[in-house]
Amino acid sequence: MEIAILLVEDSPGDVRLTQEAFREANMDVRLHVAVDGVAAMAFLRREGDYHHAPRPDMILLDLNLPKMDGREVLAAIKADASLKMIPTVILTTSDAEADIFRSYELQANCYLSKPVELEAFESLVSRINEFWLTTVKLPQRQKAVGSDLPAIAG
Template sequence: MSLENIGRAAEFLLVEDNPGDVRLTCEALTESKVKNNLSIVGDGMEAMAFLRREEPYTDAPRPDVILLDLNLPKKNGLEVLEEIKADPSLKRIPVVIITSSEAEQDILKTYDLHVNCYVNKPVDLEQFIKVVQSIETFWLTIVKLPSEVVD
């Protein structure tokens, strides 16, 4: 199922501690042709509480796509990714690493942990917006995602 035909807004979870990158991601998704909602958390501990619907996130929507930075406070992106992919109720949510790290060891480790894709953050403003919009287009209009969680 692609989300463009289901009659509801797509749900994104952005896990990012850099206010500038949060602002750019919000701008890119606001300009989108696909109806979407963006939830934002600033560290790895918050991300896991959000995904598990723990206080104060008991009413959090289930994300259709997670945009995850690697360099986070409290719990880094690798730890968050590992927990997501080990949890039967979360493991099918696509996780897109979007980071400034170009280190081969980071790329290898994320794919070993079953990340869905790894994207380097462009430093150019226009390119950053294009990358975020490309991620959205790919995951919400091209890719077929499961319609519900079934184990």
Template sequence: MDEPRRTGRPADILLVEDNPGDVRLTREAFEDGAIDNTLHVTTDGVEALDFLHRRGEYEDAPRPDIVLLDLNLPRKDGDEVLDEIRADPGLERLPVIVLTSSQAEEDVAKSYDLRANAFLTKPIDPDEFIGVIKSFQQFWLSIVRLPPCTEE
């Protein structure tokens, strides 16, 4: 299997997604892909930030190599999560890819204003959704050189 950044370890991916169907499809796509990875899932913005800051039940969580972030989340939305990530010196270089059902131009603009690394719209068709995830995986975990982790 290809190895991210030639580190010899699986890529750690944090998926922040509250829709169980989208979580299932994302898992399926990553499992079918050629790149070794570990997919971690949180279901709202508060949990995502706890994971990233290693708080509470996530105190032993690994630092993810990349975050897939939905915008429409309970408790704290994706924009708020992205804003907090970019405001934290220990997380500000962490690649964050917005993966959402929104096609609204204002959501695209705001995500990039908040320094998202990319904005992907989830296709409605399950096969197309899996294709998008596989393309993400190939590009971001095989071709792109990710920044080194910055510890807090």
């Protein structure tokens, strides 16, 4: 079964590396790319050119983006009832403690720092695949849409 991942990344080099690494790690991954935060939200909300965009099974989100930064995108995702269940993994070059803290405060599911070495980056993508797409149980797409979710007694 095809796995849809939204990669929100403005660096063409990092996009290419991620595409190649997933191609080697898992042929079932279909990587969709948004080059800024505004495009990411349009994709997720299926607006404009993204009217037929699939609901991603996972989001890989850079923090330093043009137009709308990754922190704003993360906050918008987690504030939206129809999107908040999508696992959102921060994948960024920042090792700043403030960025790590803020990302988890905004309910990121995971925070990963991009390694600069090619082999280390490929290894990281392989581990993302192994953990998030092989080991972890993700909500089924048709169950994560809204009205067909089971009621939770309060």
